[in-house]
Amino acid sequence: MSDVVLSEGLYVRRSKGQFGGGATSRESVMESLYFPCKVENGYVELYPVMDDLNRVLRILEKVPVDHFKEEYTLKDDSRDIYLKLKETVS
Numbered sequence: 001m002s003d004v005v006l007s008e009g010l011y012v013r014r015s016k017g018q019f020g021g022g023a024t025s026r027e028s029v030m031e032s033l034y035f036p037c038k039v040e041n042g043y044v045e046l047y048p049v050m051d052d053l054n055r056v057l058r059i060l061e062k063v064p065v066d067h068f069k070e071e072y073t074l075k076d077d078s079r080d081i082y083l084k085l086k087e088t089v090s
Contacts, residue, residue: 004065006036010049010078010085013071033075034061035085044068047089053081056089 011034019026033049035056044063047056063072 004039004044004068006039006044007074008079009082010034010075011036011046011072012075014073033078034072035082035089037089039065044072049085053085056085 013032013034015030015032017028017030019028033053034046035049037045037047037060039045042065044065046061046063048059048061049056
């Protein structure tokens, strides 16, 4: 297992879902934003970010490193938001 270096930015996790059935069936993609905390003992620790991008939920999620590498990507141009949220988390 290789080490993960967390960037100063928010991470995005996309999940797909399907609504309806038959002719009314639609596929949807939902994006959730996460504030990265640290990598420790093979897990990445993250806080979910609220939709308004001004608050993080104090619900710590631990994700295995392999799962993190597959499911999460760094959000472009999110460093400023990350730094603003970092002040509230510390």
